[in-house]
Amino acid sequence: MRIRSIVSLTAIAAVLVFGIVYMTVGVLHLDPRTSFLTADLRLPESGGLGPNSPVLFDGVAVGKAETVRKQASGVLVRLRIDDKYHIPATSDIHIEQLSALGEPYIEFASTSPGGPYLRDGQTISTERVHLPMTITALSTRAVALLEQIHPETVARLVDTFDTALTGTDQAMRTLQHSSDLLAATLLSRTDAIRQLFADMQAVGGNMDWLGPSLETAGPQLGRFGTMLIKIVEGGSVLSNKQPVDNYYTGDGLVPFLGQLNELLNKIGPAVAPLGPAVQPVLTEAAHSSPRIDVSALISQALQGVDPDGTLHFRIAVR
Numbered sequence: 001m002r003i004r005s006i007v008s009l010t011a012i013a014a015v016l017v018f019g020i021v022y023m024t025v026g027v028l029h030l031d032p033r034t035s036f037l038t039a040d041l042r043l044p045e046s047g048g049l050g051p052n053s054p055v056l057f058d059g060v061a062v063g064k065a066e067t068v069r070k071q072a073s074g075v076l077v078r079l080r081i082d083d084k085y086h087i088p089a090t091s092d093i094h095i096e097q098l099s100a101l102g103e104p105y106i107e108f109a110s111t112s113p114g115g116p117y118l119r120d121g122q123t124i125s126t127e128r129v130h131l132p133m134t135i136t137a138l139s140t141r142a143v144a145l146l147e148q149i150h151p152e153t154v155a156r157l158v159d160t161f162d163t164a165l166t167g168t169d170q171a172m173r174t175l176q177h178s179s180d181l182l183a184a185t186l187l188s189r190t191d192a193i194r195q196l197f198a199d200m201q202a203v204g205g206n207m208d209w210l211g212p213s214l215e216t217a218g219p220q221l222g223r224f225g226t227m228l229i230k231i232v233e234g235g236s237v238l239s240n241k242q243p244v245d246n247y248y249t250g251d252g253l254v255p256f257l258g259q260l261n262e263l264l265n266k267i268g269p270a271v272a273p274l275g276p277a278v279q280p281v282l283t284e285a286a287h288s289s290p291r292i293d294v295s296a297l298i299s300q301a302l303q304g305v306d307p308d309g310t311l312h313f314r315i316a317v318r
Contacts, residue, residue: 034082036063037120041077041106047095047131048104055079057087057108065106079106087118093129104132 043049046068055063063081081087091108098105118124186193249255 034084036080037083037118038066039079039081039118039121040123041079041093041129042071042074042123042126043077043095043129043131044074044126045131045134046075046077047134048097048102049075049077049095049106050104054105055081055108056105057085057091058110059107060085062087062108077106081118083120086115088112088114089116089118089122089124091128093124095129095131097132 049065049068051065051068053065053068054061055065062085063079066078066080067076069076069078087108088110090112091110094107094109095104096107097103
């Protein structure tokens with residue numbers, strides 16, 4: 001019994017000691033082996049900071065705010081930081097809110113990997129501190145913005161919108177109906193639209209030839225543009241040969257076409273009975289007349305002329 005009691009008491013004592021050590025070191029972070037450094041941070045306002053506000057260095061918790069005291073020139077925040085973390089003295093300092101409920105914390109963001117580092121008892125420069133916008137500053141800016149808005153201008157703008165939208169009920173119903181029809185059309189053509197996009201992707205993946213083709217076609221397009229300019233210039237020269245009024249007055253083209261139309265209207269009834277009699281003759285003439293190959297005639301003519309313009313004649317002697 002005595003041995004069993006001793007073992008039980010020893011186990012209870014071991015669990016108690018282990019629990020105390022765990023709560024002290026693991027939960028309360030009261031490690032007697034850890035040493036800290038203190039640094040003073042002067043701020044124009046607290047930014048919501050209070051005692052035990054977390055201190056972070058590049059997202060890692062390195063300490064906390066030990067005290068926050070009000071002074072004549074602002075607020076003095078004393079920081080308690082684990083000295084195993086080397087925080088550059090040139091780091092940017094941001095006071096941020098962890099959530100919409102507040103929960104402010106101090107964030108050191110390093111700007112360079114090297115020193116000098118923060119020392120025990122050092123006062124941190126206020127110039128590197130970025131404070132969050134307070135409710136007072138936000139309200140002041142909102143009031144300044146509202147002061148720039150003229151009620152008369154806003155009233156005229158509202159009246160303009162009201163006038164523009166008056167009497168548009170029928171147009172809105174028509175627009176709504178057309179939107180419904182468009183949506184129904186798109187839904188009914190979903191498969192075709194999906195296939196269209198798939199085909200476009202297939203075409204886009206097979207466009208390696210486009211670059212070289214455009215590069216080859218560039219000079220040809222340039223020559224085409226040059227010839228087109230020459231055609232336009234030739235047309236302008238032709239149009240300048242005769243005044244424009246000559247086409248509409250006197251013996252110009254427009255009066256001639258009018259006179260021709262009058263002549264055809266005049267002789268048309270007299271010529272119409274001759275049509276059935278003349279049509280077989282014209283049809284037979286068209287079928288019996290030999291076809292003229294203009295390209296063959298031109299080729300034969302070119303064979304009789306040298307590149308220097310010398311003509312060749314063939315003389316048959318009897």
